[in-house]
Amino acid sequence: MNNSAVVNPVPSDAVVVDGVSMVFNEGQQNQVEALGSIDLVIRPGDFVSLIGPSGCGKSTLLRLIANLLDPTAGSVLVNGKSASQARVEQDYGMAFQQSGLFEWRNVQKNIELPLELKGWSKARRRERSAEMLELVKLSDFAAHMPWQLSGGMQQRVAIARALAAHPPLLLMDEPFGALDEMTREHMQAELLRICAAAETTVVFVTHSIPEAVYLSNRVVVMSPRPGRITEIIDVDLGDDRDEDSREDDEFYARITDVREALRGADRVAGARGIEDR
DSSP states (O other): OBOOOOSSOOTTOSEEEEEEEEEETTTSTTOEEEEEEEEEEEOTTOEEEEEOSTTSSHHHHHHHHTTSSOOSEEEEEETTEEHHHHHHTTOEEEEOSSOOOOTTSOHHHHHHHHHHHTTOOHHHHHHHHHHHHHHTTOGGGTTOOGGGSOHHHHHHHHHHHHHTTOOSEEEEESTTTTSOHHHHHHHHHHHHHHHHHHTOEEEEEOSOHHHHHHHOSEEEEEOSSSBOEEEEEEOOOOSSOOGGGGGSHHHHHHHHHHHHHHHHHHHHHHHHHHHHO
């Protein structure tokens, strides 16, 4: 386990979150302090999961990294650039709980969309979409419409689209939350395979402790609102994780660590609430 968040960040870091706070409706009666003084460094090749109770600011932090929100205080760097510059230059892909596929475009055309926006030629788009379909094992479904696919297949298309333009960073907000348990476990294994092949850094929001431990090399535990990082837990299940990894002693030990860290975060938040009264 490692409680330190920022240690000598350098330009090669994938993400650097420095002293970030987020307040919604600041100065108004309905003001909400979502995040308080977040420091986090994510290295290239990391798979980092953000976990914490509902409303702790996990998704808000992800959106700050994506520059879909601007922090009230602090700064965010992505690949050594400001988050806004990284967004403009499409340095990351995003996947959400719902696949967000366009129903009027077939699978191939959905994957090609970010490439169209980047001005890729038709031939180059077709070649890249074919590569991505092979990567997510959906080559036979290029001409299918989204509604003809299962939920798990739709999520694989969404991941392929997010990775189509070779982004070094993938941001994921509970992408498997709506799937049944067996499909979810299958998609977790597929995600690890896809991201390893694409050499992609991943920031992943989840409510599931086993999912966070199975996928990640680091699990970031957050407190109830205002969200703060209370602990960062290292996970060593090896690079080639499979179903046997879910029976490994390390897997169960880290699940226990994350669960205890979450309980500790609740206690800290409760004590903080009493002090604020």
